[in-house]
Amino acid sequence: MWPHAFALLATAGPETAPKADFLTLLYVLMLATFTGLLVIRNVSRLLHTPLMSLTNAISAIAVVGSIMLAGTQETGLTTILGTVAVIASMTNIVSGFLLTDRMLKMFKKREPGKS
């Protein structure tokens, strides 16, 4: 029964792609934008640089579209372009997360022993 429930939720699969439900997509955009605005407003100003490298990694979500191109291999050209896009996105994912982690490790409170 669960698969059915999900199937109902997930109406817009690749099979149904031509008849995309744009209104649903717009809903997602609207809700995600407001969530983003509310969440980001609370990010500490101390962490704006790490926030930026984290969102670098998150915007590399374009990797999803890139993988589809590189993996479906419909034409030679799109396979090459897709592969380049996966490389670019992967670079952002790896460097974004690693750099954010490296920077966040540096933020320390005062050690209790020191005044």
Place this chain on the structure above:
Amino acid sequence: MNMDTVIQPIYLVSALLFILSLMWMNHPSTARRGIVSGVAAMVAAIGGTLLLPEIHSYNWIIVAIVAGTVLGVPLAMVPLTAVPQRTALSHAFGGLAAGLVGASEYYLFLVTDKHPLSGFATGALVAEVILGFLTFTGSLMAAGKLMEIIPTRPILYKGQNAVNLSLLAVAILAGVWLVCSPLQWWLFPLIIVLALTFGVMLIIPIGGADMPTVIALLNAYAGLSAVAMGFVLNNKLLIAAGALDGSSGLILSIIMCRAMNRSFTNVLFGGFGQIQVSAGGAEQRSVKSATAEDAAQIMDAARTVVVVPGYGMAVAQAQHRVRELYDALTKSGVEVKFAVHPVAGRMPGHMNVLLAEAEIPYDRLIEMEEINPEMPEADVALVIGANDVVNPAARHDKGSPIFGMPIIDADKAKTVFVIKRSMNPGFAGIENELFYGDNTLMLFGDAKAMLTSIVQALKE
């Protein structure tokens, strides 16, 4: 079984983890949890995509993932002073990926019959390609300026704004035409070329002091191009994650603009720093200078010292010397605080990261709004490589281009020390009244060398 019933829930979890990841960035104590959550979200997104039934070959994907990792690791190891240019490069990669995927989607529509494009999808495709390619060249230009390969001063010419706006307008018109008649394939490369050119032209008039805003704005564009890709591919995760990224870039740009008392249009089309060439006049005023020993003596006797860091500290790589000064002063019972202006440096939060790298506890880093009421109580303000953000002209001189910009009230401290190489005006080319103040003592020299001598004198 329809794989979609598995993939869509995975995407849903991924979107949730992305939101949590950003939520946990609200405080340094939870921020590292945010990375774990972000990585998990990305793994879920990639894993879910690999399950798609139409993906039947993994060899190129694996090659690309390995290549991306090999490229990404060194990019994460750059010195922290170089993080602004790394971030700009990263936006360029993001824009490139979006642009290439968009171009491929259109190509597939032309040569195969499996990729029909509705009018709405064509519109999204045009938006994705324009945003992606303009982010690509714009970010490369920004990185070039930050690395000082390209002159960092704003390059202006007559009719610049008209040229830029018409480039964008032609690109959008070509896009609209393409939506109306999607088979006019020649429009597509035209749009790409226009977007690439617009990206370059957009950054040419922007000076280094505006880089924090521009980097934040390019961050938003990279997110928006992912959103557009989501509309083309009918993928909700792309839209959600792209929107999170876009709103982050938007909020950061708004914060940066407010911190400079300027509007978006003013940053993008203003050409800061070239406006007032004649203002100020050739009036010669005298400055008082002091030696490292004088500074050490006064700071040692102070109760509170407020350090105001700026981009000059990053250029001189002086953050570790600042830490030594902090240690020496703290040891003799002086309270040391750091006043961080939102636009100090070349990207949002740049100073905080540099000072954190030098192991200065983050509770010593105080935001402008919080430190300003305390400034009259401060015995010493020590300005290191900051200029416009401490210029009192912003408070009262209506003729000054920075009038109205919120500043750190360094001039209100009992004694002000300014470490500076020479009396050359700062980046924006604006005279700084602070240097001529009665309570101001200039410490001429390289920030790193000067701090070393002060620490030396404090120890004696």
